[in-house]
Amino acid sequence: VDLGQLAENFRLIRADAPDGLAIGSVVKDAAYGHGAVEVARVALGQGAKCLLVSNLDEAAELRNAGITAPVLLMGERMESELPACLELGLTLAIGNAAIAEAASHLASSLGQSLSVHVKIDTGMSRYGARWDASLGLVEKIAALPGLQLEGMFSHFSMSDELDKSFAREQLARLRAACAAVEQAGLAVRCRHLCNSGGFLDLPEAHLDMV
Known part of the structure; x- marks a missing residue:
């Protein structure tokens, strides 16, 4: 995945979102095959307030990579x-x-x-x-x-x-x-x-x- 283009996508979403609207980034299934840790870091760098995953292994991968942002386990x-x-x-x-x-x-x-x-x-x-x-x-x-x-x-x-x-x-x-x-x-x-x-x-x- 082109992380620069991903960051640009987040910027476009942020620009189109009303003030005060939080963004949560779903990074389950290895961020749909793009790499959970890499995508999570881009998302957080672009202002995402939390990350969302579907199982404990996915959550542990983020924590083991040093990511301390809120993680919602769905x-x-x-x-x-x-x-x-x-x-x-x-x-x-x-x-x-x-x-x-x-x-x-x-x-x-x-x-x-x-x-x-x-x-x-x-x-x-x-x-x-x-x-x-x-x-x-x-x-x-x-x-x-x-x-x-x-x-x-x-x-x-x-x-x-x-x-x-x-x-x-x-x-x-x-x-x-x-x-x-x-x-x-x-x-x-x-x-x-x-x-x-x-x-x-x-x-x-x-x-x-x-």
């Missing part, structure tokens, strides 16, 4: 993976109460904390709390010791399609889930949904990070 986790998440200083995606409770118990027993982004299922149906039944999970995570509620997010399933109707439905569902949390008096500072297609075609879905 996907469902097993309880056996939680000690490594804590050791690597990862931000954890959580979509169910059992993992939230296990993460809380581990972190609080060690006098540490884990930042959490709650995964909301808005229709992709991989994992996460359903948008219309997610408030209880968010409230639980906010109340559990050792966990720091930081974000709520979902994934577009069809944002690259010409017909954006389902993508807009997913956005409405995530907004409804976030509104319920806000009405309950909880603060969530990082809401995110957009992949590249969403960033380009659905500016109303930019939220706090893309």
Whole structure:
């Protein structure tokens, strides 16, 4: 990959993004074959606020390369993976109460904390709390010791399609889930949904990070 061209791509994205919009760089699967560490360094150098990966090996590769930026570990986790998440200083995606409770118990027993982004299922149906039944999970995570509620997010399933109707439905569902949390008096500072297609075609879905 031409890292100079990659940096230019980030500059173009940054120039097109509204002020205050954070950029997260997904570097799973070796940054889609381009080299996770190399791409991560370019992304961070161009202002990316965090990196996103899908498994512990990917996260460990970044940490072993000396990258200290926030890393969001997407996907469902097993309880056996939680000690490594804590050791690597990862931000954890959580979509169910059992993992939230296990993460809380581990972190609080060690006098540490884990930042959490709650995964909301808005229709992709991989994992996460359903948008219309997610408030209880968010409230639980906010109340559990050792966990720091930081974000709520979902994934577009069809944002690259010409017909954006389902993508807009997913956005409405995530907004409804976030509104319920806000009405309950909880603060969530990082809401995110957009992949590249969403960033380009659905500016109303930019939220706090893309």
